[in-house]
Amino acid sequence: MQYAVIMAGGVGSRFWPSSRKSKPKQFLNLIGKRSMIQETVDRIAPMIPPERILVVTNDSYISLVKEQLPDIPAENIIGEPVARNTAPCVAIAAAILNKRDPDATMIVLPADHYITKPEKFRGILQAGVEVAEAGPNLVTIGITPHRPETGYGYIQMNEKPSFDGTNPVHEVKTFAEKPDLKTAVSFLESGDFLWNSGMFIWSARTILDQFYTHLPAIHREIEAFDAASDRDLTKAINTFYHGVMSISIDYGIMEKAETVFVVPGEFGWSDVGSWMAVYELGEKAENGNVAADKNVIYQSSENCMVRMHSDKVVAVVGLQGVAVVETEDTLLVCRLDKAQEVKSVVDQLDELDLSTFK
Amino acid sequence: MQYAVIMAGGVGSRFWPSSRKSKPKQFLNLIGKRSMIQETVDRIAPMIPPERILVVTNDSYISLVKEQLPDIPAENIIGEPVARNTAPCVAIAAAILNKRDPDATMIVLPADHYITKPEKFRGILQAGVEVAEAGPNLVTIGITPHRPETGYGYIQMNEKPSFDGTNPVHEVKTFAEKPDLKTAVSFLESGDFLWNSGMFIWSARTILDQFYTHLPAIHREIEAFDAASDRDLTKAINTFYHGVMSISIDYGIMEKAETVFVVPGEFGWSDVGSWMAVYELGEKAENGNVAADKNVIYQSSENCMVRMHSDKVVAVVGLQGVAVVETEDTLLVCRLDKAQEVKSVVDQLDELDLSTFK
Numbered sequence: 103m104q105y106a107v108i109m110a111g112g113v114g115s116r117f118w119p120s121s122r123k124s125k126p127k128q129f130l131n132l133i134g135k136r137s138m139i140q141e142t143v144d145r146i147a148p149m150i151p152p153e154r155i156l157v158v159t160n161d162s163y164i165s166l167v168k169e170q171l172p173d174i175p176a177e178n179i180i181g182e183p184v185a186r187n188t189a190p191c192v193a194i195a196a197a198i199l200n201k202r203d204p205d206a207t208m209i210v211l212p213a214d215h216y217i218t219k220p221e222k223f224r225g226i227l228q229a230g231v232e233v234a235e236a237g238p239n240l241v242t243i244g245i246t247p248h249r250p251e252t253g254y255g256y257i258q259m260n261e262k263p264s265f266d267g268t269n270p271v272h273e274v275k276t277f278a279e280k281p282d283l284k285t286a287v288s289f290l291e292s293g294d295f296l297w298n299s300g301m302f303i304w305s306a307r308t309i310l311d312q313f314y315t316h317l318p319a320i321h322r323e324i325e326a327f328d329a330a331s332d333r334d335l336t337k338a339i340n341t342f343y344h345g346v347m348s349i350s351i352d353y354g355i356m357e358k359a360e361t362v363f364v365v366p367g368e369f370g371w372s373d374v375g376s377w378m379a380v381y382e383l384g385e386k387a388e389n390g391n392v393a394a395d396k397n398v399i400y401q402s403s404e405n406c407m408v409r410m411h412s413d414k415v416v417a418v419v420g421l422q423g424v425a426v427v428e429t430e431d432t433l434l435v436c437r438l439d440k441a442q443e444v445k446s447v448v449d450q451l452d453e454l455d456l457s458t459f460k
Numbered sequence: 461m462q463y464a465v466i467m468a469g470g471v472g473s474r475f476w477p478s479s480r481k482s483k484p485k486q487f488l489n490l491i492g493k494r495s496m497i498q499e500t501v502d503r504i505a506p507m508i509p510p511e512r513i514l515v516v517t518n519d520s521y522i523s524l525v526k527e528q529l530p531d532i533p534a535e536n537i538i539g540e541p542v543a544r545n546t547a548p549c550v551a552i553a554a555a556i557l558n559k560r561d562p563d564a565t566m567i568v569l570p571a572d573h574y575i576t577k578p579e580k581f582r583g584i585l586q587a588g589v590e591v592a593e594a595g596p597n598l599v600t601i602g603i604t605p606h607r608p609e610t611g612y613g614y615i616q617m618n619e620k621p622s623f624d625g626t627n628p629v630h631e632v633k634t635f636a637e638k639p640d641l642k643t644a645v646s647f648l649e650s651g652d653f654l655w656n657s658g659m660f661i662w663s664a665r666t667i668l669d670q671f672y673t674h675l676p677a678i679h680r681e682i683e684a685f686d687a688a689s690d691r692d693l694t695k696a697i698n699t700f701y702h703g704v705m706s707i708s709i710d711y712g713i714m715e716k717a718e719t720v721f722v723v724p725g726e727f728g729w730s731d732v733g734s735w736m737a738v739y740e741l742g743e744k745a746e747n748g749n750v751a752a753d754k755n756v757i758y759q760s761s762e763n764c765m766v767r768m769h770s771d772k773v774v775a776v777v778g779l780q781g782v783a784v785v786e787t788e789d790t791l792l793v794c795r796l797d798k799a800q801e802v803k804s805v806v807d808q809l810d811e812l813d814l815s816t817f818k
Contacts (some may be wrong), residue, residue: 118775396813396814397812399808399812401804401808402798402801410791414786414791415790415791415809415814416791416792417476417477417790417793417794417805418793419792419798419799419802419805420794420798421793421795426791428772428791431772433768433775435775436779440778441777443778444775447777450757451773454754454755455754
């Protein structure tokens with residue numbers, strides 16, 4: 103049976119002030135009609151019902167998950183007491199699913215990505231599931247790049263697919279770290295490099311075996327967890343997280359595994375990395391300005407975005423590529439091509455004794 | 461005896477959203493510690509006590525004047541039922557003062573200018589008063605220009621002063637309209653052109669005589685006003701304003717009078733024409749940003765200004781020369797060098813059914 107594991111532990115500060123420590127990006131409605139984690143669940147709903155969705159999140163967000171995803175059974179929500187990157191998260195989800203269903207196939211998905219073509223996306227996942235269920239295969243989803251992005255890792259695939267079909271599946275040749283611009287251009291031109299999306303498909307059994315081989319320290323913690331989880335699941339989770347090393351699944355397993363497959367796809371994917379991405383995905387009115395309520399006036403302004411908490415009348419005069427984001431107690435005015443620096447603002451809040459606004 | 465006549469009828473929209481139809485620029489604290497009209501009164505206080513100050517304003521601002529200038533006697537506040545430019549305002553003030561004191565000298569001052577060197581300014585006024593009291597002389601105040609400004613009218617003066625002293629007074633050679641940049645540069649280089657400040661000094665008797673000569677239609681209305689004002693001052697004012705033509709004192713008298721004198725001066729004058737002027741006059745912190753509360757964070761931003769109504773935490777990221785102005789129910793984000801376009805925003809409010817925000 104197929105299961106989804108939604109990784110929702112992020113505490114990202116790039117969407118300050120809308121995202122706050124108490125309510126990060128995945129719980130916000132940045133683009134669609136629902137929050138990013140809700141849309142993640144909606145997107146896979148035709149394949150995976152709520153009772154087969156596991157959400158791994160920070161302890162402190164459990165109530166937010168319950169509130170936003172009321173159909174997901176409480177026992178499917180795993181609260182991490184501390185952040186330990188993606189490998190421990192995948193390991194504990196695999197252990198839990200393996201105990202429930204020795205034939206479990208896991209679709210591992212970040213909670214904070216945006217996808218404009220969900221049907222196409224599900225076709226890609228389906229192709230991945232078939233390969234993951236055809237043998238002890240590790241499958242990852244690769245995005246066909248359309249610009250020389252330097253902010254993502256890349257996956258190089260064999261030209262000839264290993265599995266044919268509507269969505270062919272290729273063997274991975276190599277994983278590449280975030281490239282410089284020149285390298286990114288050559289990746290784009292080569293045609294066999296894909297963006298690493300951070301989405302994976304494998305059976306619980308297969309990935310646990312991979313932990314045994316490549317991350318034996320984590321595998322030992324998982325064995326202890328397995329032995330203790332029936333008695334007191336929450337206690338076992340806490341013990342596991344406090345004992346386990348912090349490492350990414352990419353670095354810990356994917357780059358070391360002998361054989362990995364990738365399903366290349368183009369399904370309108372965005373990892374929504376900054377306010378710039380929110381601007382780009384927003385519906386535009388005139389002059390490239392994001393459509394807004396009638397109480398927003400763009401005067402001699404282009405490519406701007408206004409997101410207000412209040413119903414104030416807003417005028418943006420003579421600006422190009424600027425975002426205005428208001429919350430109940432904060433206001434951000436930010437050049438979109440400097441949106442990465444929002445992180446620095448959040449860092450400064452502590453120094454300025456404004457940490458309650460983080 | 462000397463009197464001041466403060467012209468406070470403006471309804472300017474250039475300081476939206478801080479200025480609103482119900483509370484325009486002269487009643488706002490844009491730069492100093494008090495409102496512009498309060499600072500205008502404070503500035504001349506060492507020369508003119510409140511009981512010798514006349515304020516001419518729009519009917520609807522009378523209560524604002526009373527509130528902000530409680531020391532000015534109620535009978536010194538003249539409410540205009542309709543705006544008729546500066547000549548009728550000067551005429552009615554002259555008529556009222558002439559009746560009170562046949563030896564009245566009037567110092568006519570706009571309510572919404574800013575002056576950084578008030579003592580120097582009072583010296584200039586004093587020189588003007590002496591000339592105005594030495595004969596039937598019209599005196600205007602000219603500002604020594606320090607940039608080729610195209611937004612002001614200019615006054616050309618005779619090189620040799622007609623009256624010597626600490627602040628010499630020159631005869632005016634000619635008045636010039638707002639020049640183009642090339643002309644403004646030549647004015648600046650010539651050394652004998654001054655900015656027309658819109659400040660005047662003359663005796664009430666002299667200016668009434670000038671109305672008789674150059675604006676006889678207004679003079680006739682003044683005679684009717686004079687005859688009626690003792691019975692019912694308010695009614696007489698209303699009758700006068702509804703019957704009188706609209707014309708500026710510059711165009712109607714100054715440019716036509718045979719002899720006019722000018723006191724040139726440099727006293728840190730600004731007519732505070734837009735948010736840009738407010739930015740320029742504001743105290744600066746680092747990177748040319750206007751000093752703000754500690755809850756304002758300027759990140760990679762220069763020459764910006766934040767004026768908040770609320771105590772929101774504000775971050776300005778990656779911006780150059782931008783003003784952020786919040787009021788209770790509005791927000792302006794404006795490139796300072798496009799600050800003139802704030803007027804267009806105000807014009808649009810009607811079309812958008814937002815006229816209550818004007």
